[in-house]
Amino acid sequence: MRSLLLTIMTFISVVGMSQNVLTPEQLWKLKRLNGGTLSPDGKLILYEVRNYDVITNKSNNDLFIYDIKKNKSIQITATPFSEIEAQWGKNNTIWFLSSEKEGLQVWKITSDGKFKFQISNFKDLEIEGFKIAPDESSFVLIQAIKMLPTIQDKYPDLPLANARVEDDLMYRHWDKYHDFKKRHLVLYTMNNSQLNTSGIDLLKEEKFDGILPPHGGSEQFSYSSDAKKIVYTSKKMVGKNFALSTNSQLYEFTIESKQTKLLTEGYNGYDVNPNFSFDGKSMAWQSMAEDGHESGKNDIIYRNLITGKDVNLTKEIDVSVTDFQWHPNNKVIYFIAATLGTKQIFEINIETLANRQLTNEECDYVSLAVTEEEIFAGRQSMIAPTDLFEISIKKGKAKQITEINKELLKEIDLPTIEKRWVETTDGKRMLVWMIFPPKFDASKKYPALLYCQGGPQSPVSQFFSYRWNFTVMASQGYVVIAPNRRGLPGFGQEWNDAISLDWGGQAMKDYLSAVDNITTEPYIDVNRVGAVGASYGGYSVYYLAGIHNNRFKTFVAHCGLFNLESWYGTTEELFFANHDIGGPYWKPENKEFYTKNSPHYKVDQWNTPIMVIHGGLDFRVPESEGMQAFQVAQLKGIKSKYLYFPEESHWVTSPQNSLVWYREFFEWLAQDLK
Numbered sequence: 001m002r003s004l005l006l007t008i009m010t011f012i013s014v015v016g017m018s019q020n021v022l023t024p025e026q027l028w029k030l031k032r033l034n035g036g037t038l039s040p041d042g043k044l045i046l047y048e049v050r051n052y053d054v055i056t057n058k059s060n061n062d063l064f065i066y067d068i069k070k071n072k073s074i075q076i077t078a079t080p081f082s083e084i085e086a087q088w089g090k091n092n093t094i095w096f097l098s099s100e101k102e103g104l105q106v107w108k109i110t111s112d113g114k115f116k117f118q119i120s121n122f123k124d125l126e127i128e129g130f131k132i133a134p135d136e137s138s139f140v141l142i143q144a145i146k147m148l149p150t151i152q153d154k155y156p157d158l159p160l161a162n163a164r165v166e167d168d169l170m171y172r173h174w175d176k177y178h179d180f181k182k183r184h185l186v187l188y189t190m191n192n193s194q195l196n197t198s199g200i201d202l203l204k205e206e207k208f209d210g211i212l213p214p215h216g217g218s219e220q221f222s223y224s225s226d227a228k229k230i231v232y233t234s235k236k237m238v239g240k241n242f243a244l245s246t247n248s249q250l251y252e253f254t255i256e257s258k259q260t261k262l263l264t265e266g267y268n269g270y271d272v273n274p275n276f277s278f279d280g281k282s283m284a285w286q287s288m289a290e291d292g293h294e295s296g297k298n299d300i301i302y303r304n305l306i307t308g309k310d311v312n313l314t315k316e317i318d319v320s321v322t323d324f325q326w327h328p329n330n331k332v333i334y335f336i337a338a339t340l341g342t343k344q345i346f347e348i349n350i351e352t353l354a355n356r357q358l359t360n361e362e363c364d365y366v367s368l369a370v371t372e373e374e375i376f377a378g379r380q381s382m383i384a385p386t387d388l389f390e391i392s393i394k395k396g397k398a399k400q401i402t403e404i405n406k407e408l409l410k411e412i413d414l415p416t417i418e419k420r421w422v423e424t425t426d427g428k429r430m431l432v433w434m435i436f437p438p439k440f441d442a443s444k445k446y447p448a449l450l451y452c453q454g455g456p457q458s459p460v461s462q463f464f465s466y467r468w469n470f471t472v473m474a475s476q477g478y479v480v481i482a483p484n485r486r487g488l489p490g491f492g493q494e495w496n497d498a499i500s501l502d503w504g505g506q507a508m509k510d511y512l513s514a515v516d517n518i519t520t521e522p523y524i525d526v527n528r529v530g531a532v533g534a535s536y537g538g539y540s541v542y543y544l545a546g547i548h549n550n551r552f553k554t555f556v557a558h559c560g561l562f563n564l565e566s567w568y569g570t571t572e573e574l575f576f577a578n579h580d581i582g583g584p585y586w587k588p589e590n591k592e593f594y595t596k597n598s599p600h601y602k603v604d605q606w607n608t609p610i611m612v613i614h615g616g617l618d619f620r621v622p623e624s625e626g627m628q629a630f631q632v633a634q635l636k637g638i639k640s641k642y643l644y645f646p647e648e649s650h651w652v653t654s655p656q657n658s659l660v661w662y663r664e665f666f667e668w669l670a671q672d673l674k
């Protein structure tokens with residue numbers, strides 16, 4: 001009886017301990033804060049909070065206001081319909097989109113949430129985005145408008161036919177086949193709150209998009225401060241030309257004359273996200289210099305609208321900008337950029353180009369709202385989801401002002417994070433993030449996971465991911481090793497660019513340097529080390545499987561590139577493939593690259609269990625890449641598993657599919673590492 005009682009008590013103790021760490025199920029209970037924009041009077045911050053329901057497999061978005069003076073947040077919407085694209089109008093009114101009545105419509109609400117009005121009552125419009133003019137005289141909708149013929153248009157007597165006829169490239173993009181529509185910007189004017197339902201199409205009959213598909217949105221167009229002009233981003237190309245180029249341009253549409261003009265002639269790469277100064281005398285945007293390079297240095301271009309002169313504000317700063325906002329004085333811009341494994345806030349003076357790094361914590365800042373003396377910014381880390389912080393412009397000190405997940409997280413034992421510098425094979429210093437399990441005990445032995453980042457030019461910063469969550473991984477008892485290998489932003493453009501044309505070279509050596517250095521620690525069980533990753537990280541797993549010399553006991557590759565030759569023949573954004581892997585495999589000058597860098601040429605050395613994961617709607621790295629890898633492992637008699645999601649793309653985004661992903665992921669790892 002005593003033995004049975006002790007067994008029961010031990011079981012209860014273990015269950016209790018397991019409930020004190022972050023699980024995949026709890027991850028989907030976390031509220032997700034987005035945005036943070038300043039009201040016209042500078043007294044309120046508007047932000048959104050999204051909640052997920054695993055049972056219904058859906059989410060809902062609500063609006064919140066933070067009162068700066070009262071240091072208090074209030075929820076202003078609480079409906080079963082998501083309120084999205086929320087933004088300030090004049091007099092502290094808030095405009096947004098909601099499907100509360102008959103599809104997505106434009107709504108307006110007071111900042112206290114007491115009065116809500118439906119502005120539009122459109123019929124049969126496919127609305128995908130929205131922006132209100134500063135003076136509320138008009139608004140712009142992103143509308144999906146049918147521009148190209150379908151098979152039923154060609155053969156109206158065959159209404160049930162299910163076929164496509166293509167004669168050019170870009171017939172599919174990331175996760176969708178083209179739907180014979182273009183995303184146009186359509187202007188609707190307001191007169192004394194009365195809506196004119198006859199819209200003005202800024203692109204008229206042009207068969208181009210008014211944003212960058214498929215992920216561009218309302219951030220890619222902006223009203224001038226006087227609400228008389230609209231500047232938008234567009235890559236006015238189709239088919240093969242679109243697939244080969246990143247040369248998007250900015251266009252200015254004048255509302256009164258309905259005339260459009262090109263603003264960025266001579267700029268050859270991505271030009272996006274135009275943003276006007278408060279006084280309307282200046283404009284700035286993000287720009288990459290090189291056509292075809294999607295991960296080049298992202299600079300801020302400033303244009304004096306009176307003189308027409310342009311200045312590259314960040315040309316001499318060795319960082320790449322991810323977001324920026326004007327200071328109310330119109331003389332300073334604040335921006336976010338990756339640096340040393342984090343994303344920090346920087347300041348630059350437009351006239352003198354004097355700059356400084358304002359923040360320096362081990363975190364990622366992800367949004368900006370700038371007042372005279374403070375910045376209100378979204379901030380996250382590997383162990384903390386996004387909350388709003390108030391930052392003193394003068395001192396740089398940050399104070400947390402929201403705690404939207406306080407109740408759930410207060411009972412959770414969190415991992416600890418350590419920054420480590422490792423020497424690489426070519427004598428460089430590489431930052432490696434170490435994520436230790438909750439209640440880590442250095443006297444014990446732990447299994448370890450090498451995390452391989454995707455991109456390949458995406459930083460291993462202090463992100464809180466809902467796809468590859470380090471807190472959840474470490475909470476399962478693994479030490480996570482996350483190197484900032486060659487090719488990652490935040491360590492200078494030279495380090496970032498080093499990955500191009502050398503996918504299987506120094507970056508792979510960097511991974512092995514990290515593992516060899518850290519597995520010498522007494523708390524790492526060298527016989528229980530695995531490698532995991534997605535996209536280029538999945539490619540890395542496939543490549544390491546052929547060169548690791550028995551360092552790893554198991555692998556997990558999600559949406560990885562396995563055969564670069566077949567991948568080149570099936571991927572869509574060929575500008576990426578041309579820049580990063582040198583172009584077509586059939587050209588004699590590229591043969592050596594493919595032989596050296598394609599993982600499928602290394603499978604003769606595969607001897608380690610491997611799990612392959614792929615989505616059926618992943619057109620960037622098509623599903624056949626995962627199928628090939630799994631088939632090789634099966635034919636070689638290697639223990640292997642294929643996890644397939646027919647309706648997921650490059651990411652697994654639905655709650656229940658995500659939980660399947662996590663459960664299968666950890667079940668697989670436990671077989672060889674626990």
